Amino acid sequence: MCGILAAAFLMSESKIKVAVVGASGYTGQELLRLLIMHPYVELVAVTSRAEAGRGIGEVFPRFAAAPSIDGLTFIEPDMDALEATGAEFAFLALPHGVASEFAVPLLERGFRVVDLSADFRLNCPDVYEEFYDHPHPAPDLLEQAVYGLVESRREEITSADLVASPGCYPTSILTPLLPLVRGGLIDASSIVVSSLSGTSGAGKSAKVPFLFCEVNESIRAYGAPRHRHLSEIEQELSLAADRDVKISFVPHLMPINAGIASTIFADLAVDAAKASQLIAEALDGAYAECPFIRIIGEGQFADTKHVVRTNFVDIGWVIDARTDRLILSSAEDNLGKGAGSQAIQSFNVMHGLPETAGLLNF
Amino acid sequence: MCGILAAAFLMSESKIKVAVVGASGYTGQELLRLLIMHPYVELVAVTSRAEAGRGIGEVFPRFAAAPSIDGLTFIEPDMDALEATGAEFAFLALPHGVASEFAVPLLERGFRVVDLSADFRLNCPDVYEEFYDHPHPAPDLLEQAVYGLVESRREEITSADLVASPGCYPTSILTPLLPLVRGGLIDASSIVVSSLSGTSGAGKSAKVPFLFCEVNESIRAYGAPRHRHLSEIEQELSLAADRDVKISFVPHLMPINAGIASTIFADLAVDAAKASQLIAEALDGAYAECPFIRIIGEGQFADTKHVVRTNFVDIGWVIDARTDRLILSSAEDNLGKGAGSQAIQSFNVMHGLPETAGLLNF
Amino acid sequence: MCGILAAAFLMSESKIKVAVVGASGYTGQELLRLLIMHPYVELVAVTSRAEAGRGIGEVFPRFAAAPSIDGLTFIEPDMDALEATGAEFAFLALPHGVASEFAVPLLERGFRVVDLSADFRLNCPDVYEEFYDHPHPAPDLLEQAVYGLVESRREEITSADLVASPGCYPTSILTPLLPLVRGGLIDASSIVVSSLSGTSGAGKSAKVPFLFCEVNESIRAYGAPRHRHLSEIEQELSLAADRDVKISFVPHLMPINAGIASTIFADLAVDAAKASQLIAEALDGAYAECPFIRIIGEGQFADTKHVVRTNFVDIGWVIDARTDRLILSSAEDNLGKGAGSQAIQSFNVMHGLPETAGLLNF
Amino acid sequence: MCGILAAAFLMSESKIKVAVVGASGYTGQELLRLLIMHPYVELVAVTSRAEAGRGIGEVFPRFAAAPSIDGLTFIEPDMDALEATGAEFAFLALPHGVASEFAVPLLERGFRVVDLSADFRLNCPDVYEEFYDHPHPAPDLLEQAVYGLVESRREEITSADLVASPGCYPTSILTPLLPLVRGGLIDASSIVVSSLSGTSGAGKSAKVPFLFCEVNESIRAYGAPRHRHLSEIEQELSLAADRDVKISFVPHLMPINAGIASTIFADLAVDAAKASQLIAEALDGAYAECPFIRIIGEGQFADTKHVVRTNFVDIGWVIDARTDRLILSSAEDNLGKGAGSQAIQSFNVMHGLPETAGLLNF
Secondary structure (H helix, E strand, C coil): CCCCCCCCHHHHHEEEEEEECCCCCCCHHHHHHHHHHCCCCEEEEEECCCCCCHHHHHHHHHHCCCHHHCCCCCCCCHHHHHHHCCEEEEEEECCCCCCCHHHHHHHHHEEEEEEECCCCCCCHHHHHHHHCCCCCCHHHCCCCCCCCCCHHHHHHHHHHEECCCCCHHHHCCCCCCHHHHHHCCHHHHCCCCEEEEEEHHHCCCHHHEEEEHHHCCCCCCCCCCCCCHHHHHHHHHHHHHHCCCEEEEEEECCCCCEECCCCCCEEEEECCCHHHHHHHHHHHHHCCCCCEEEEEECCCCHHHHCCCCCCEEEEEEEEECCCCCEEEEEEEECCCCHHHHHHHHHHHHHHHCCCCCCCCCC | CCHHHHHHHCCHHHCCEEEECCCCCCCHHHHHHHHHCCCCCCEEEECCCCCCCCEHHHHHHHHCCHHHHHHHHHHHHHHHHHCCCCCCCCEEECCCCCCCHHHHHHHHCCCCCCCCCCCCCCHHHHHHHHHHHHCCCHHHCCCCCCCCCHHHHHHHHHEEEEEEEECHEEEEEEEEEEHHHHCCCCCCHHHHHEEEEEEEHHCCCCHHHHHHHHHHCCCCCCCCCCCHHHHHHHHHHHHHHHCCCCCEEEEEEECCCCCEEEEEEEEEEECHHHHHHHHHHHHHHHHHCCCCCCEEEEECCCEHHHHCCCCEEEEEEEECCCCCCCEEEEEECCCCCCCCCHHHHHHHHHCCCCCCCCCCCC | CCCHHHHHHCCCCHEEEEEEECCCHHHHHHHHHCCCCCEEEEEEECCCCCCCCCCCCHHHHHHHHCCCCCCCECCCCCCCCCHHHCEEEEEEECCCHHHHHHHHHHHHCEEEEECCCCCCCCCHHHHHHHHHCCCCCCHHHCCCCCCCCCCHHHHHHHHHHHHECHHHHHHHHHHHHHHHHCCCCCHHHHHHEEEEHHHHHHHHCCCCCHHHHHHCCCCCEEECCCCHHHHHHHHHHHHHHHHCCCCEEEEEEEEECCEEEEEEEEEEECHHHHHHHHHHHHHHHHHHCCCCCCEECCCCCCEHCCCCCCCCCEEEEEEEECEEEEEEEEECCCCCCCCCCHHHHHHHHCCCCCCCCCCCCC | CCCHHHHHCCCHHHEEEEEEECCHHHHHHHHHHCCCCCCEEEHHHHCCCCCCCHHHHHHCCHCCCCCHHHCCCEEEECHHHHHHHCEEEEEECCCCCCCHHHEEEEEHHEEEECCCCCCCCCCCHHHHHHHHHHCCHHHHHCCCCCCCHHHHHHHHHHCCCCEEEEHHHHHHHHHHHHHHCCCECCCCCCCCEEEEEEEECCCCCCCHEHHHHCCCCCEECCCCCCCCEEEEEEEEHHHCCCCCCCCEEEEEEEEECCCEEEEEEEECCCCCHHHHHHHHHHHHHHHHHCCEEEEEECCCEEEHCCCCCCCCEEEEEEEEEECEEEEEEEEECCCCCCCHHHHHHHHHHHHCCCCCCCCCCC
């Protein structure tokens, strides 16, 4: 904790006025949970068509006694109303396709924006259409949007007005893989991923397959072989490899509320005997200055229970010398580093704040 | 957040040096979770016979990247070693019977202490022996110990050197009942309680009945009719009623990690038609200045998921006019307001700090 | 297993042709699970508006390879179509208010019926209207309907054409209480009940409060003080006590798929010192000939995990001598003895079959 | 149901007298659950050092009212005592290394045996020592033991006296893979497996990592890269491929009681355009006569909740044409087809009984 932070605590006039657009789902809830205690944030607006007119504490009883939200109620997502609150920054926690409808006018009115949807994650509108089954709604903005993986794009994010916060699965897959693909330590074309996600990833809408009795005591794969998140995973891996990369990816639905564990297999591109040291050096080196990546080391497997409700990604691995493969293990919170807290991490970087501001909860 | 807090952040020399004795269980873990981010606390010692020599982040991977615990390792619970760390305050998270062995020498060496065990909760050593099946290990300290329910004993706690933090069930039962018993709104002799507790209440020791496969998909009562916590519940109710009160109490083991929901039945001692208003006034009045008691109102039932990992108790109720009974519903986190965070609440009050310091997490 | 059973296995022409009306929910699924292996049953029709045209194995993949349902598909709940299947017996697994619409014409066409809804459980149409908020849809049938608690009405059920199978909570509450109320061992006006139910009790419709993430890691009361099941509980207790009985009842939603545990408090009407023996005699005596009631004894608490997917009710108790109260503990499967298997138990009795036919699964 | 079955029901003297050695764990419990209702089995002995002298219903309250076990108590695992019960067949549910100590004398005394441990699954004692870290305890028996995957070895099992029932992971991995490896449809050297297992797989011994609070809300890999089950998986795949096969395998611990879902990746060895048809033909063909393998088809993912407490394996798959890989999805019950019910399937085949006898529970 430094003096700058303390100063910010003292002067609420220096806080950044923030709106959360689409705050009634699980991602919105996680954003609110962190923003209401963020030392540099004044939460001035939360929107939800479904909940307009209700107090935050009414919709989320957990937050009912938070002093910082006293009197704050959900409003309709209206541009003029948002601007009237004095908000200068917006988090968009909206479905893909809808987010861009808000991003365009907000940017025009001078807001800086972190969008948590998929709308601005892809560089190429054709890939968007291939994976999301409709034309990109705002292709002109793609060039200015920055993919919000701070560990990979810290500099660009600093000055960005529009950050596309990464998807939950991509974050858990890219953080372990990017340094190794960049370093040529694994054969990128051999990558195979099995990811296990908590049910909050399916959202808060009422659907029979996500009822308690359908998910509890059930383990099931879904969405393969062409899950939408493949598009951004392959885009970022291709950039890292400097060539076209395609991978196989199978997500699974888990009977836990939150958390993603990814297990990643790849053929070693280096001698197995030297792999231990090279992998460790690549990961430790890449993330030495990254407060939210915890390299738990060789022989270790990441456990979601150590990262839920945090912004951490834990990364471990083993060398499968019998088959010359590397097996990576990562864990994160799909609502945290995979969504809400990662968006706030970008927010911090965009404002020159300590990267960990408001995010060191255990 | 006030200027005093910010100042405390700046000057680590002004922080209170704190030890946690017996920190390797679930209560210890919850204490550590909160203390490592407490703005007025410098954690200087954590003890555990089983974990001595290991780093905090090694034992609790969740805390591995907490800057405040960098380099802190578990030590043996040795008095001289504790004193050598500079600690001036100790939380005892030890089994009953063991806690007093540490409380006595710590108090002699000038420590102030919050004990989370049952050792100092009862005024009368005979009642202790009746419920805990062995003579009280330090009866001389009972008079100086203060029962650490801040909502009930704020003044006494302020100046106490030894606070006996209440049990998990008692907290969830006493907070709704005390104002009503004091006000004579219910017949204290008619009180019947069904409490439902998360499995962390059973502790972290390896026992078959608490294996995942034994608890998952299982609902079971236990411990009735003479659970140990009855002793402190009845002591406090008797003080409130100014006469001897005995109640019936059945705890149940729940397949959730943390949280207690208590459902309390009592005959109304006032006219059912007027009860709604009188109950509301009594509860609202008693807790108007208590930041951690949330009166959710008539017709509302408390849900553990809104309070886990917080220091809140939610309290709702219904009038059962058909039978002239009041039905109270409360929820808390058994590790939070029922243990760790409640102990820190007392710590805050003992030091004249804001009561909510370090405890406003959502 | 007796020779009659074996004979039935051999001669499928002697099997009873059965229809399940409204088979797509959790209760319907449990009925199907048992009926497809019932040695005396030929399942000839299953109806569901939503699933008409789909195979049973398609709707319930669990049953996909059951030889007995080969080729059986869901049909619309049409009277003529039902009759055309040759069905002579119908289980109704429909919402209250809807069930009677089918019961009337089915009885007219000569079907015998077990209705699992609340429509025919109450003797008095006024009580129905008070608790279900609409006039009774078929009051003329109330007199002929028999409350399907075999342990209480075995003789009447034998010759009944319309059996109203009891609700899930009532079964778990009445089985322990009826012998004690009949015997005058407890004060019926003092009865207070806390029941804990698995989430399947809420049905299979898509509603946000029953999503996995809303129920998991959550414990909450609901529905008090006037849950609909009170009406049949109080009717049966009043009959047993031979006077008007009112009780207090609080159900709770549990993060388990199936199972109900009920904890029941009542003032002893006999001397506490003699209560142990009298309670044991009353329960053992009442259920000596009842294969599905397991008296687990004094000092024992029933656990849902020992009864789920069975037709058993486990009953234990403790004497709370400090307060002169009896505390009863029961467990059953809300979908089993609380719904599907209990309905089949009545079916067995109605046909003079062994009471346990098709129900001895462990 | 055929006449033979009915006859067996009638004449208990024709039943096979069976012992379960080591019946106190989760696998033993599942064996007992099925054997007590098996129409051709008379359970005459159950052993457990820990539970000797206690009734089955006392140790497993779930079975308390089973007529078939009336009076049966656990005995010490003594050879003479076992023989004295008249048992002629033994299921061994013991740890590896211990099972062989019983198999040898039991076979000498004329028992036929299904061993559920790993002791007789491997053809080669050196591989056993490599994976189990101690010399094989009875290498002479390896030649006579038959690997008890009925779908693969039905003929050999028919006449075997010693069947080594497959491990839980191997069953879920081999059933989808064997026909495809035999048919040369995939590149066996490219196989990568991610398996997700319920916690009962860890057994019933009291260890902190398997406490409810450690497993609930947690997802974690373990045991890679050299889990013991690799040895039998690779043995069987090598036999099918007629060359040495090594694979990569990562098991994960799941917060469910029972069930294994395996997701298997392999490079297609045939043209992706033709793969759909060839895969379907290979799987449908291989399992046309196998009542417990359900081919759920292309585009389908297996869900553990449809197979728990059954002997089924569900198998689905997708073609990942973008990467020329096949992705297989299987589900089984680790205690069922992965242990107890699979052992009974072998028992049925060994005795010329219907393969499904006692195993068609839904």
